[in-house]
Amino acid sequence: MTASTSGVITLHVNGEPHTLTVDHRTTLLDALRERLGLTGTKKGCDQGQCGACTVLLDGRRAVACLQLAVAAEDRAITTIEGVADGGRLHPVQQAFIELDGYQCGYCTPGQICSALGVLDEHAAGWPSAVTADVRPEAGPPALTDDEIRERMSGNLCRCGAYTAIVRAVAQAAKVVSA
Amino acid sequence: MREFRYRRAADVADALALLEAEPEARPLGGGTNLVDLMKTGIERPALLVDLRDLPLDRITPTADGGLRVGATVTNSDLAAHPQVRLHFPALAQAVLAGASGQLRNMATVGGNLLQRTRCGYFTGAAAPCNKRLPGSGCAALTGEHHNHAVLGASPHCVAVHPSDMAVALAAFDAVVTYETPGGPGELPLAEFYLPVGSTPQLETALPPGALITGVVLPPAPVAAVSRYRKVRERASYAFAIGSLAAALDVRDGIVREVRLAFGAVASRPWRARQAERALTGQHADAVAFAAAADAELAAARPLPHNGYKLPLLRDLVVGVLTELAEEAAR
8 A cells, every 4th residue: 555545534424524544445335344343334245236335425325335435535424323313213223123124134224224315315206217107297106115125126135024124114204204 | 456546636627637647547437337347356447536526417408408418417316307307208217227226326427338348257357358358259159148249249249238328328319428638529329339340348439538528418309208118137126138218209100200229239229220210101000110120130140048139129119119109199
């Protein structure tokens, strides 16, 4: 590691600035886990295919394994550790617990961060690949189970807890929009 | 991963200067394909020029009624944009059919155009691949090629281009705009990707040192009745084994104008001009749709394990055009 292939960066994670020296090759995922001790974000495939490392970047869901840490400077990073409001769980977290939206739990932080993104994207009126009519005059699609499955398809669960995950996201959507 | 330097370009001129000064530099958009390939050593840039601060993240109307889409617009913002969804619904559908919500939030339009094939022999690094290591051969010809090209391939490479977005752009005559140190330029999408020939490692007609600044969609009233349909091996979050972007204008039962482009069949999005010519002026019915598909697919040269793509594409053309004809009649 030489000076020109590393640098001092400041990452803003869950509202807190963290200044660290990183090799430019460091992914945000490795920086979070190995440097900042925020091990809630999980490493699954490390290829952008499983969604276990999903975090929010400037409020939008993204996979931390394909995000270089150096390129995440000056962006607001939210990890699973920053989702709850102090001791009060977020409605998405509460729904996953109440409806058993997991088995082993390894994919759960990514599922929850992804679901947060899904709820925001749906609230913003974004269509999905299963939305019958994407034209604006058709109006925002209802968040049906098919819409939830499609929108959550970037998060794999090897235990196969999908049925309960869909229920949990649907319940959380009702709580959040109430 | 090779060690690399990193710079955030302040503006387009700064990005061009950085790219010009380092022949092994690569521009960084969302990084969803580039970083993945850097991890496996397929891509080995010495410098990444991050484009995030460039003012290319907007979608704006053009004077003639088209749309200009900046190169760093994310896939998500492109698919969510009301003017895109209204005037080019197949483009929004194509983008939404690609990748996952997370990746669409990261990936950019410029990067989408420049993404590399997902051929396992290209990404695998151990097998011969003329695209990765020119002259080493093509392992797919006699290997796993059920999702490889049936049109426009060569004995040197049978890989397919993975983009969904580019298929819709091809159907709508999009123009790629770029800047070079010597000034701006543009390439119609039909000329953006080079024929495979004997040089599959050369993928685009962009001049050296060029930076994609955006894509221009000319006004296309026909695109208002358009659709993108993607066939894949699972319901979501997979690359296409065949896809179709189609737009149709029917008056009094006669096809006035039709646009057809196939995905996952060639090294580039495949504009089906033979089919379009065959269908224009014909009755808008399933017989004519099938005949048009056959006119295009007459040039197809399937490999031993991907002949299924021909009936798949034919069915896509008939199915999607039948739906669009019904939509146009409403």
